[in-house]
Amino acid sequence: MANITKKVSWSSRGDEPAPAGEGTPLLNGAGGAARSYSRQFSGSGIFQIGRLSTVDLEEDPAPEESAISRPKEIPHNEKLLSLKYESLDYDNSENQLFLEEERRMSYMGFRCLEISRWVVCALIGILTGLIACFIDIVVENLAGLKYKVIKENIEKFTEAGGLSISLILWAFLNSVIVMMGAIIVAFFEPIAAGSGIPQIKCYLNGVKIPRVVRLKTLVVKVCGVICSVAGGLAVGKVGELLHHALSNGLMSSLVDVGSLTPLSQQIFEYFRRDTEKRDFVSAGAAAGVSAAFGAPVGGVLFSLEEGASFWNQMLTWRIFFASMISTFTLNFFLSIYHNKTGELSNPGLINFGRFDSDSVEYNLYEIPLFICMGALGGLLGALFNVLNYWLTIFRIRYIHRPCLQVMEAMLVAAVTATVSFAMIYFSDDCQPLGEDQAENYPLQLFCADGEYNSMATAFFNTPERSVRSLFHNPPGSYNPPTLGVFTLTYFFLACWTYGLTVSAGVFIPSLLIGAAWGRLFGIMLAHITPYGSYHDTSKHSPPSSGGIVRMTLSLTVILVEATGNVTYGFPIMLVLMTAKIVGDYFVEGLYDIHIKLQSVPFLHWEAPATSHALTAREVMSSPVTCFNRVEKVGTIVDVLSNTSTNHNGFPVVTRVMDDDEPGKICGLILRSQLIVLLKHKVFVERTRSRLNQRKLQLKDFRDAYPRFPPIQSIHVSQDERECMMDLTEFMNPTPYTVTQETSLPRVFKLFRALGLRHLVVVDSENRVVGLVTRKDLARYHLGKHGLEELQLAQT
Amino acid sequence: MANITKKVSWSSRGDEPAPAGEGTPLLNGAGGAARSYSRQFSGSGIFQIGRLSTVDLEEDPAPEESAISRPKEIPHNEKLLSLKYESLDYDNSENQLFLEEERRMSYMGFRCLEISRWVVCALIGILTGLIACFIDIVVENLAGLKYKVIKENIEKFTEAGGLSISLILWAFLNSVIVMMGAIIVAFFEPIAAGSGIPQIKCYLNGVKIPRVVRLKTLVVKVCGVICSVAGGLAVGKVGELLHHALSNGLMSSLVDVGSLTPLSQQIFEYFRRDTEKRDFVSAGAAAGVSAAFGAPVGGVLFSLEEGASFWNQMLTWRIFFASMISTFTLNFFLSIYHNKTGELSNPGLINFGRFDSDSVEYNLYEIPLFICMGALGGLLGALFNVLNYWLTIFRIRYIHRPCLQVMEAMLVAAVTATVSFAMIYFSDDCQPLGEDQAENYPLQLFCADGEYNSMATAFFNTPERSVRSLFHNPPGSYNPPTLGVFTLTYFFLACWTYGLTVSAGVFIPSLLIGAAWGRLFGIMLAHITPYGSYHDTSKHSPPSSGGIVRMTLSLTVILVEATGNVTYGFPIMLVLMTAKIVGDYFVEGLYDIHIKLQSVPFLHWEAPATSHALTAREVMSSPVTCFNRVEKVGTIVDVLSNTSTNHNGFPVVTRVMDDDEPGKICGLILRSQLIVLLKHKVFVERTRSRLNQRKLQLKDFRDAYPRFPPIQSIHVSQDERECMMDLTEFMNPTPYTVTQETSLPRVFKLFRALGLRHLVVVDSENRVVGLVTRKDLARYHLGKHGLEELQLAQT
Numbered sequence A, B: 001m002a003n004i005t006k007k008v009s010w011s012s013r014g015d016e017p018a019p020a021g022e023g024t025p026l027l028n029g030a031g032g033a034a035r036s037y038s039r040q041f042s043g044s045g046i047f048q049i050g051r052l053s054t055v056d057l058e059e060d061p062a063p064e065e066s067a068i069s070r071p072k073e074i075p076h077n078e079k080l081l082s083l084k085y086e087s088l089d090y091d092n093s094e095n096q097l098f099l100e101e102e103r104r105m106s107y108m109g110f111r112c113l114e115i116s117r118w119v120v121c122a123l124i125g126i127l128t129g130l131i132a133c134f135i136d137i138v139v140e141n142l143a144g145l146k147y148k149v150i151k152e153n154i155e156k157f158t159e160a161g162g163l164s165i166s167l168i169l170w171a172f173l174n175s176v177i178v179m180m181g182a183i184i185v186a187f188f189e190p191i192a193a194g195s196g197i198p199q200i201k202c203y204l205n206g207v208k209i210p211r212v213v214r215l216k217t218l219v220v221k222v223c224g225v226i227c228s229v230a231g232g233l234a235v236g237k238v239g240e241l242l243h244h245a246l247s248n249g250l251m252s253s254l255v256d257v258g259s260l261t262p263l264s265q266q267i268f269e270y271f272r273r274d275t276e277k278r279d280f281v282s283a284g285a286a287a288g289v290s291a292a293f294g295a296p297v298g299g300v301l302f303s304l305e306e307g308a309s310f311w312n313q314m315l316t317w318r319i320f321f322a323s324m325i326s327t328f329t330l331n332f333f334l335s336i337y338h339n340k341t342g343e344l345s346n347p348g349l350i351n352f353g354r355f356d357s358d359s360v361e362y363n364l365y366e367i368p369l370f371i372c373m374g375a376l377g378g379l380l381g382a383l384f385n386v387l388n389y390w391l392t393i394f395r396i397r398y399i400h401r402p403c404l405q406v407m408e409a410m411l412v413a414a415v416t417a418t419v420s421f422a423m424i425y426f427s428d429d430c431q432p433l434g435e436d437q438a439e440n441y442p443l444q445l446f447c448a449d450g451e452y453n454s455m456a457t458a459f460f461n462t463p464e465r466s467v468r469s470l471f472h473n474p475p476g477s478y479n480p481p482t483l484g485v486f487t488l489t490y491f492f493l494a495c496w497t498y499g500l501t502v503s504a505g506v507f508i509p510s511l512l513i514g515a516a517w518g519r520l521f522g523i524m525l526a527h528i529t530p531y532g533s534y535h536d537t538s539k540h541s542p543p544s545s546g547g548i549v550r551m552t553l554s555l556t557v558i559l560v561e562a563t564g565n566v567t568y569g570f571p572i573m574l575v576l577m578t579a580k581i582v583g584d585y586f587v588e589g590l591y592d593i594h595i596k597l598q599s600v601p602f603l604h605w606e607a608p609a610t611s612h613a614l615t616a617r618e619v620m621s622s623p624v625t626c627f628n629r630v631e632k633v634g635t636i637v638d639v640l641s642n643t644s645t646n647h648n649g650f651p652v653v654t655r656v657m658d659d660d661e662p663g664k665i666c667g668l669i670l671r672s673q674l675i676v677l678l679k680h681k682v683f684v685e686r687t688r689s690r691l692n693q694r695k696l697q698l699k700d701f702r703d704a705y706p707r708f709p710p711i712q713s714i715h716v717s718q719d720e721r722e723c724m725m726d727l728t729e730f731m732n733p734t735p736y737t738v739t740q741e742t743s744l745p746r747v748f749k750l751f752r753a754l755g756l757r758h759l760v761v762v763d764s765e766n767r768v769v770g771l772v773t774r775k776d777l778a779r780y781h782l783g784k785h786g787l788e789e790l791q792l793a794q795t
Helices: A030-042 A054-058 A063-069 A096-104 A107-160 A163-188 A197-205 A215-230 A241-258 A262-270 A274-293 A296-310 A313-337 A366-398 A402-426 A454-459 A463-472 A480-497 A507-528 A543-549 A552-563 A569-586 A590-597 A633-641 A671-679 A698-704 A744-754 A774-778 B030-042 B054-058 B063-069 B096-104 B107-160 B163-188 B197-205 B215-230 B241-258 B262-269 B274-293 B296-310 B313-337 B366-398 B402-426 B454-459 B463-472 B480-497 B507-528 B543-549 B552-563 B569-586 B590-597 B633-641 B671-679 B698-704 B744-754 B774-778
Strands: A080-082 A430-432 A451-453 A630-632 A649-654 A664-670 A724-726 A737-739 A758-762 A768-773 A780-783 A786-789 A791-793 B080-082 B430-432 B451-453 B630-632 B649-654 B664-670 B724-726 B737-739 B758-762 B768-773 B780-783 B786-789 B791-793
Touching: A096 A698, A107 A163, A107 A215, A107 A274, A107 A313, A163 A215, A163 A402, A197 A274, A197 A590, A274 A296, A274 A313, A274 A552, A296 A313, A296 A552, A296 B296, A296 B552, A313 B552, A313 B569, A366 A480, A366 A507, A366 A569, A366 A590, A402 A454, A402 A480, A451 A454, A454 A480, A463 A507, A480 A507, A552 A569, A552 B296, A552 B313, A569 B313, A630 A633, A633 A671, A633 A724, A649 A671, A649 A768, A664 A671, A664 A758, A671 A698, A737 A744, A744 A758, A744 A774, A744 B744, A768 A774, A774 A780, B096 B698, B107 B163, B107 B215, B107 B274, B107 B313, B163 B215, B163 B402, B197 B274, B197 B590, B274 B296, B274 B313, B274 B552, B296 B313, B296 B552, B366 B480, B366 B507, B366 B569, B366 B590, B402 B454, B402 B480, B451 B454, B454 B480, B463 B507, B480 B507, B552 B569, B630 B633, B633 B671, B633 B724, B649 B671, B649 B768, B664 B671, B664 B758, B671 B698, B737 B744, B744 B758, B744 B774, B768 B774, B774 B780
Parallel strands: A080 A791, A737 A758, B080 B791, B737 B758
Antiparallel strands: A430 A451, A630 A724, A649 A664, A758 A768, A780 A786, B430 B451, B630 B724, B649 B664, B758 B768, B780 B786
């Protein structure tokens, strides 16, 4: 053990590769990045941004100043990849401790584990259902109260003539409620902003989004959503919320609570790793969708479409189970709330009401119409996305302070109220009050007695109810100008709203736009063709939503399940598919745009088609920081403490005689594992006697999961620095490796299919020559002009 | 290049590992295998078979004789794995030719490829729809004709008293029709027998089932199904057929036809590999289900549940597209056939009719009932499976000659007719003829005028129509004894029928049993509880089917889509899930049983839970036959011609000085590639001048796909034997490797996730020490007493 103190000399990056500071112009090139935005809009097309090369940035005259003045702009560039995101460890580190534990476990032990997985899924389902129920009831009551107050006020002032006071009241109420929501989001948990679908997509893709899986996020999200929906914003109540917050926060708290009770401790402790957590998050996402739309199958499909690379049949069934339970729980408690205890036929939160089978039959001649609708929907969606993209860029540049964000949210709320009011005020579309009282708050306004203002059904209501009215109100309930104006206004309002610092989604608004527009289309058709308008009223709703969001399969199933009618499945598919194809031609889906703008290293399903020319040699990052099998504590502490290279994984190599030559790979160890080892001082002295006698258990690693302490919090004395650490027992002795000649698609396939975090590149002698991480692969993407390479940047 | 002629001395198996003949007792131990059957039934439980160890077999007194007398028995043992099945090559061999081609291809080229994939999927959809339409129309007419003749005959003899003549006529007609179907299946294409789902499951799992993807199989299957359904057997018309024959045969013929037309040649040629073929087969399977049940989403889910390990989003959409097209085509042509051109609302072949939303609402108190039904269904399913398992074993042992098989099929047809006739004859359950004429052939028999025999609605009809009658006939249409007797009889008939040498599935029969039994259950409930029987009529149908087949998710969606009612989704799920859990406790699903009995090396989703103790070292087969990078032609020919070791993949190694030591891995080459090389005589002389000047193209390999000539057909002269062959350009230079210490679950995960065929095991110096193939992994499975190891056997 003479040479053991030898310092490993070839140092480089681990999971977080680029050394910060010097050498990476982007880090102090905020001005450059900012400039690239402006250039981009003067370019030939929306996304034809000039490639952000190093040269571009070095031209920047005063990078330092601009970096100081606008510190928040840098990461939000779609031509950059942020280094702050880590990968999840979907690949178990099969070290000796792990294998010993697995081997000790009996068949019965595995059965128990399996059963407890089902139990956890059931709990996730129940809690999701309960929370959905809670949100529904609170929103309903809060919005009901608000609309009642405003309605009374309007009625009071309609005759008296002071309707501007009603307007101010309405705008004020909206602003105050939205402000509360925005404040908790902006100041307490910014990650809870937005719809949550981008986050869950990233998580299922394997990216660790900080603070997403927290109980705090869940609480903020729930409150935020209640406020933004009750505040009258053009947002969806549940569509998006549930996917994300519930699943994640719930699962995390479940596992954490589970480890508190001694009885369940043993079982739940086993689940404290990314592999199991991912499965529960999938289940949570499915349960969320299921509760939101009463669509258990749609929920499962959603989980599948986003995270299918790690799929397996048992998991499917568990996810399905969670979905069923959550729908059931929601229905059960809502049936109690509505005093119809036990009547379970009423599906999810968003109930579009039943469609009569006869009314939705369709005929061959309608197929071209569906395709037209789909194409138009795709165009509309693309327009929405482009507008929202510009808006988001604007927000990133100018509205990044929390108080500004809150003010913007309040402004939107007030404008929404004002616009709605103006719409209602100037509308002269009066309709007779029906028998069935479909409208909760029929506004008479200037209409004759026994009539109501039909514009108000659309604006003076929560979006869910508006959708239902648009689907089901009898023919003639709306006249074309009303619908046209409504569609247009709502389109811009929804576009402005998405991306605000409030918790809310875009699903329901897009559906509402689609429904209004579809009805308009139907009426127009009825004017042109000899067919009546009735059967066209509810047929053309989905395109807009498909154009914006682009989830064909799960969206179809969700819509089919939510409308309760299967006959209508085929047209929905057709429309959605056309919308997707047309929309994709112009611009990506809304969620993908937002993921790109966050510079998340998102791995797509396959490597770019034209990337066969690249091999692991070009893709990998090298040189690599390696450790010896028995390494000096001081070296390890130094490497871990080096803030400029925030590595997360280190190949372990066997000693070689020659210092210059890389060592042969014999394992892989993670930063988190090293930190636990340092914390427990698992050192051997030069004489090889153990300093710490207690043998480290897998439990010690699990207890630290998922919040490993930073290296700075661990004190290592000067004496200890001279000790050695034997990594043999703790490293993963069989990491996946590829040779340098492996083509990028092959590396990609391996990486993606197995959900890896680090992939070691070796030469023919099994010597470590590089390391491939998520960012190395996500860098390459197919632009309009062939393969492009994104830049990496420290945030 | 002096040492180049050195013969590689460590010889062993490739894809087909065990050397035949000596050393493997099972190969001449047929008596042993047979004996193990008898032991198995005297054992403690149905599946608690004493482990078939080598010792057991060596005790056998006269293995040779029994092997000769009963040669067909050996492979059909669930404790054996057959060596005759190969893996599909889901992993592209990324050799130099391949990479060059990919690099040459422009971005537009890839776009064209993508578009032509969509075109192929559309064609698959259209053809599937057309064939489904054809089957439907032919069966309807043929069965209609048959029932009309018999009905007239019965009516003639009811008064005259010679009803035995009617019986004979009926039995005779059935037998003749079934005989035709059985003959073409038994003599022309035995693989077309059965439902086809086990085959498609295996194919999607990655097992190459010989002759499954052929046009001939398709034709036989279509004719066979028409005969068996028209012949009155207790089988389903389309449920299963379509999955299989259409997808496979169609795709294959499509690609083959495509390569005939010069225009499309270039495009379709690219698809001549297993990776692309698998995608088209998935699409075909989905399109088949979609057409059969009018359930496009169910079809996609079916494909997913069976083959999800190779999933990706673009593929999902293509599959979805194919499903949509096939439903559409079917509907369109059926609407023309039924003179309602253009009315497309009518879904798939199996139309259960619309359920009125109101009649299928359910309440909390029904949940326990659903669970009960599910549990009973699971039990019933398990019983069905066990009975069928015994029957299959019996068939394997005694009915393996084609003429015997045809006779058995005729017998079953005659018995079915007789039993049906007896049932109708002895039934005194008369019902008044409804207005709506739901019955196509209402038999009056001994009933009063204006009434019909209700037993006849169930037996005197194709199964699809019977299911519809059971679902929809008004309350009181059947009395309990009728239903009870029908359920019982049909249960045994269906059980006897499944596994006959006719093309037919078990899906519809199981649904029919479920429907009859569910209705019985409903009536009984109505007697016990104060609730009316009406709303219970159609609620309890799916459990039996779920108990037998066990595909929870896709089955739910299929049923929901086929019944056209979403409200009812949750109870269906609940029932199916319970049935699955209960059924799984006793015995596997029917398809899994049949796959096991065929000794197919089927890879499950995960490695057995308790297999962490095993490493690649124990699992791999070694020693391995390797080739040098530049190998003597004679050596290659000898190795390939060695019939005892029918290897399919060979690691290519770099030369080493010492003969005893294994070489360093530098590539992997397949038998098929070597055969193409030999055929084109790509030899270099000792002087390294090429004999054959033409550079081999990837096209040459594709042209040979998928029916590579056997090595015997290639003549290599003695001179040529002395030449060398340079494999560098053709081998896959970057095969996936693992080290010897890798645990079995880790090896399994890599193998399964990437769809590998050969996985090379290397030591720390990158020297080849073993090879892992599908059979090495499929050998280990979890029995009742922990991990068991199956034996490998040559067929």
